[in-house]
Amino acid sequence: MTEKLTIGRRRLMGASALGAAGWIAGGGGWMLAPRGALAADPIKMGIATDITGAIAPGGNANWQVAQFTVEQINKAGGIGGRPIELYLEDTASDPKVAVGNVRKLIQERKVNVVLGGITSAMRQAIKDPIVNRGRTLYIYPQLYEGQECTKHLYCTGPTPAQQCDKLIPYLIKTVGKKRFAMPSANYVWPQLLNKYARKVIEANGGEVVFEEYYPLDQAEYSATIGKIRDGKVDCVFNTVIPPGLQPFVKQLYESGFQKNGGVLSCVYYDENLLNYHPAQEMEGLYSCLDYFLSVDDPFSKQLQVDYAKKFPDTKYPFTAGSASTGMYRGIKFYEAAVKATNGDLSREAVSAAMDKAKIDQGPGGGAEMVPGKMHCKMNMYIAQCKVDAGKTRYDVIESDKMVDPKEC
Amino acid sequence: MGIEVKLAFDLLAFISVMVLIVLGLGIIASMMGIFNFAHGEFVLLGAYTVYLFESNGLSAWAGIVAAPVVLALLGLLLERFIIRRFYAAPIIAMLGTYAIGLVIREIVRGLLGGHYKSIAEPLPGVITMFGVDFSAWRTFIVLTTICIIAATWLFLSRTSIGLQVRGSLENPNLARACGISTSKLYAFTFAFGAALAGLAGALIVPLYQLSADIGTRFLVQAFLSVMLGGVGTFEGPVLGAAAVGGMAAGLPWLVIPVLADPLVFVIALVIVKFRPQGFITQGRL
Numbered sequence: 001m002t003e004k005l006t007i008g009r010r011r012l013m014g015a016s017a018l019g020a021a022g023w024i025a026g027g028g029g030w031m032l033a034p035r036g037a038l039a040a041d042p043i044k045m046g047i048a049t050d051i052t053g054a055i056a057p058g059g060n061a062n063w064q065v066a067q068f069t070v071e072q073i074n075k076a077g078g079i080g081g082r083p084i085e086l087y088l089e090d091t092a093s094d095p096k097v098a099v100g101n102v103r104k105l106i107q108e109r110k111v112n113v114v115l116g117g118i119t120s121a122m123r124q125a126i127k128d129p130i131v132n133r134g135r136t137l138y139i140y141p142q143l144y145e146g147q148e149c150t151k152h153l154y155c156t157g158p159t160p161a162q163q164c165d166k167l168i169p170y171l172i173k174t175v176g177k178k179r180f181a182m183p184s185a186n187y188v189w190p191q192l193l194n195k196y197a198r199k200v201i202e203a204n205g206g207e208v209v210f211e212e213y214y215p216l217d218q219a220e221y222s223a224t225i226g227k228i229r230d231g232k233v234d235c236v237f238n239t240v241i242p243p244g245l246q247p248f249v250k251q252l253y254e255s256g257f258q259k260n261g262g263v264l265s266c267v268y269y270d271e272n273l274l275n276y277h278p279a280q281e282m283e284g285l286y287s288c289l290d291y292f293l294s295v296d297d298p299f300s301k302q303l304q305v306d307y308a309k310k311f312p313d314t315k316y317p318f319t320a321g322s323a324s325t326g327m328y329r330g331i332k333f334y335e336a337a338v339k340a341t342n343g344d345l346s347r348e349a350v351s352a353a354m355d356k357a358k359i360d361q362g363p364g365g366g367a368e369m370v371p372g373k374m375h376c377k378m379n380m381y382i383a384q385c386k387v388d389a390g391k392t393r394y395d396v397i398e399s400d401k402m403v404d405p406k407e408c
Numbered sequence: 409m410g411i412e413v414k415l416a417f418d419l420l421a422f423i424s425v426m427v428l429i430v431l432g433l434g435i436i437a438s439m440m441g442i443f444n445f446a447h448g449e450f451v452l453l454g455a456y457t458v459y460l461f462e463s464n465g466l467s468a469w470a471g472i473v474a475a476p477v478v479l480a481l482l483g484l485l486l487e488r489f490i491i492r493r494f495y496a497a498p499i500i501a502m503l504g505t506y507a508i509g510l511v512i513r514e515i516v517r518g519l520l521g522g523h524y525k526s527i528a529e530p531l532p533g534v535i536t537m538f539g540v541d542f543s544a545w546r547t548f549i550v551l552t553t554i555c556i557i558a559a560t561w562l563f564l565s566r567t568s569i570g571l572q573v574r575g576s577l578e579n580p581n582l583a584r585a586c587g588i589s590t591s592k593l594y595a596f597t598f599a600f601g602a603a604l605a606g607l608a609g610a611l612i613v614p615l616y617q618l619s620a621d622i623g624t625r626f627l628v629q630a631f632l633s634v635m636l637g638g639v640g641t642f643e644g645p646v647l648g649a650a651a652v653g654g655m656a657a658g659l660p661w662l663v664i665p666v667l668a669d670p671l672v673f674v675i676a677l678v679i680v681k682f683r684p685q686g687f688i689t690q691g692r693l
Contacts, residue, residue, distance in 0.1 A: 055522075223665070246524065
């Protein structure tokens with residue numbers, strides 16, 4: 001399927017309903033042309049995300065947020081009078097498939113910018129076809145392990161410094177936990193995040209009792225629970241991910257860890273992920289992200305109202321953990337940058353403007369690029385999970401304005 | 409001392425889960441000579457049945473009772489229209505059942521939107537014995553597994569249908585000559601294996617949460633169990649599952665966890681090297 005596929009609003013609604021059910025077939029790619037697209041020369045924005053496969057919940061949320069944000073921009077007159085055209089390619093949670101599909105965005109669609117990728121493996125796979133061979137600007141929206149300092153690649157999600165610098169001292173000094181365990185899934189994000197977190201723990205007078213890595217789908221954790229108990233661990237800093245996560249959390253809960261005063265913290269946990277567990281297992285969990293639904297600022301609240309209007313009863317809420325807030329920020333940064341260049345879309349010009357781009361508002365607050373660092377300062381929130389009548393929610397405990405990403 | 413008992417109990421619970429999953433696979437492999445690669449998805453459908461019941465406001469218990477029935481019916485249908493054509497070609501049967509499994513898995517993934525769904529234990533809380541808390545649901549699983557093993561064994565070794573099943577396995581031609589309808593028996597056996605898979609899925613899902621891959625997680629280890637225990641007997645796969653489950657849960661105590669998984673395979677393969685027929689060879693063709 002190489003023909004250009006232009007679809008109207010109605011067809012697209014149908015398509016996104018299919019996408020919402022997880023049934024969009026990869027390979028074709030979609031284009032969302034704004035109304036009156038012919039009026040001015042449009043700006044072409046490529047979204048490369050995981051519509052199918054294991055990361056599909058995150059990818060579909062990203063795609064919905066991209067549609068939502070672009071629609072808002074187009075309704076307000078586009079960028080300097082030029083509308084944005086959205087092109088979607090499915091990266092299918094599989095870097096091998098992704099490279100080919102991303103090339104389509106660059107070579108056939110000739111997009112001006114690509115946003116997307118959720119896992120680090122995906123970013124590593126698609127950054128070369130986009131940035132080096134494709135000579136195109138790339139914006140990566142997910143919270144991640146840091147150390148990505150490629151020119152023309154901008155990261156709009158939180159870094160380890162942003163997630164740990166506030167949370168870990170809080171756990172040690174305010175909550176009073178000193179002995180940490182780091183159970184982790186065996187891949188790059190936990191390994192590099194733990195390296196950073198360990199430094200912060202030790203600098204604050206805490207101690208890492210053990211740091212251990214598991215296959216991603218491990219189903220039995222009695223050995224780990226034994227170590228947690230023997231080591232008198234009082235804080236579990238968890239980076240195990242689903243599907244290995246649920247049995248771990250259940251066994252930890254059953255062992256009475258929380259009942260005996262232990263604390264579980266997990267820095268990628270948003271509202272979506274709470275639903276992966278029975279409520280009582282999540283009670284008291286600490287997370288640290290750039291946004292929670294309970295963040296009480298009028299702009300974020302309005303954003304949620306509008307999002308719910310566009311995608312009523314969606315399975316893919318607009319939350320922080322699955323790169324959605326980073327996607328919103330990325331598109332708005334790009335808008336700000338193109339405004340600054342007065343519509344010059346050449347990569348060098350936009351990239352130079354991106355470097356000092358600033359957005360005043362967004363989910364959880366505004367954000368600004370740190371010049372020369374390709375990462376952005378943003379507000380960070382520490383929240384704790386509370387349970388009311390079997391329903392989970394996050395209570396924001398502390399927030400910090402414009403936290404430095406400390407990268408590059 | 410309490411915690412040791414408890415962790416030993418967790419080990420036992422995991423072995424029970426493994427045995428539950430392997431039982432249906434073992435019976436189909438042993439009694440029919442079909443390696444059912446859709447077994448993981450039968451487990452998934454059992455779990456999904458409980459989820460459907462729960463999300464429609466019905467009791468999870470009803471879902472657990474319904475799961476084996478639903479899977480038995482599905483098993484009958486699949487056997488009648490698809491599996492039956494594969495009896496002469498076991499290799500093609502593997503590919504065919506793999507395809508069936510893939511279709512089921514991806515449909516369920518679509519229905520779930522790729523999400524994980526949490527299903528609460530129908531028996532929440534703990535049972536306290538000798539001052540140690542045992543998870544009520546894990547206890548229920550251990551006891552149910554023991555009952556199912558006993559019932560299945562009695563059924564296959566002490567009833568006339570069981571005798572016919574075993575007879576058809578040893579010599580289908582002679583069985584047919586004696587007036588036994590082997591095609592009906594095979595259909596029944598396949599449905600029975602599928603029902604056990606459905607029950608396994610329904611029972612384990614509160615421990616792991618529902619996702620499209622819940623069955624695939626266990627499938628390879630389940631096949632390893634059958635290989636280790638020996639095809640052609642009932643007891644073999646059960647023992648194999650106990651060994652594999654015990655190793656998978658026990659090895660992380662001794663080596664780093666990422667090594668434990670491959671080590672299970674290495675140890676199992678070494679055992680198979682010295683006992684290529686599996687633990688139990690009696691009753692084999």
